[in-house]
Amino acid sequence: MERILQELQLIHCSLLPAEIFLFLDHCNDWNDALHSYVSFGYSDSLEQSNLSSPSLHVGLENYNVWFEVTLSLVQHKPLVAVKGEDISRDEQEKWQRIVKEKFEDIGDSEYPIYQLFSLHLLPMLHEEADNIHANRETKLLEPTSAHGDVLSLRSSHSSSSKVMYHALFISHHLISPTKRRNLQQWSMSLSISGFAKVGYPGVIYAEGMQENIEEFVDNVKAMQWLALRLRFREPVPEGVDGYNSASRRQWREFQKVGDVMEEMRRIGRQKYVVEMGIGSAGTSKGSI
Template sequence: MILESSLEELQLIKCSLLPTEIFFFLDHCNVWEQALDSYASSGYDQSLEEMNLSSSTFHIGLENFNVWFEATLHLSASEKQLRQHLISVKGENISRDQQEDWQRIIEEKLEEIGNSEYPIYQLFTLHLLPLLHERQEKASEISPSPQDVHATSKSNPMYHALFTSHHLVSPTKRRNLQQWSSSLSCYGFAKVGYPGVIYVEGIQENIEEFVDKVKAMQWLALKLRLMEPVPVTLRPSHHQSTSNSDAGERRTSVERPNFKN
């Protein structure tokens, strides 16, 4: 049956993910998450038919990368009983040429795959996700290091910002935070749950843009607790000049983690 084969293919995709790969259904498709959990634990049964599932849209991509995909599977009742699918390219600060390049790749790979039993599974696991990893590695080779980001100047002083909110649980918001911090070369962390906490550090103009982006989203009881220059005692240059003969060898730099939760 079409529904059963769709659930089987989605389960294959979900089980094949590497640690840094992300898969989740969009908010309007939460019922599919329930159906997939039920299928994984109990197999296919009549209760899944009674859920009246139609189309499903899911997000798939990598952590801390500005390109991802949204795939929509339509359960078609055509004469040939074929599943229809639509795959779109999404991203943060990607050009029209980049989108068109990815769409061309998708079309070429689907044509190569042909009439496979699991075309979407093959498309992502054999082609698109490996290609995302490859491009992420190339991008990281030319991205500024934490030491470069922390290099201060009078025109671009180091700033940090701290938000608190009633909660932080939405996968979409967490994904946006990771993408913005990556594109703006910021570093920090987020506390997920109740309450939500967001801390970020970077050059002034990037922190100001990050703060504006966070404020533009809908949050419950969101408060900007601080946005100010990083105190001198927290800057790498201060730690590099600190020494203490009684304490023995000290760390000479402050390591800043990538934005994470």
């Protein structure tokens, strides 16, 4: 276990901006273990903690290919699976071949995952992401004039309504740069406030005029998701201050469930996430 904590610390300390290192949901206890190891070193309590093998997500914030890694407590060789949002089988197989080849190059290393990601996979992801997204971003940020006119008309029409609605989605994860960019664009075109919590799990909260929220909800549902659930879409209760006022209107992104709880508490909406199980013991622990 000490060797695994050493390797996890090396990976975490080697991360560059826009690189992601997250424990999967069922491994949240490893967050506490790693914090303890970094702060106080290896101890008897860590040795006796009886944790299962850790699994983690490693990738980039701005790229739709990532890796899920399991570090075994009993076997030296880790398992690395290639994951992706809307990637083809050929692309997945390509990255799986790269993983295999780089493992062979590393050989019998004491810290194979650290070397695999810091020397090979993350630099390769950066290079490929820069090449691909340089072209995609221009197209995504330039909607057709017809689509822009429709959004403008709908937004203008719905602004006449005085009924404020809000909606809450939960999904298995929210990683895709395309989805995150779309949410940002829709929030602007539909005059919606709210936030997206990225990573595992994915959380989307939006507030605005009724017709704008209806359109926003339809847009979110139209994208491909893993285990997306609309927890509610309803009028904002009377007596609750408007989150969507001009002076407060914004769309934000969070990395941790704790940030979601803090934001919802700040705007007086904490009961909605608590009632849905967000922020409970199984999901409230932050990531490293």
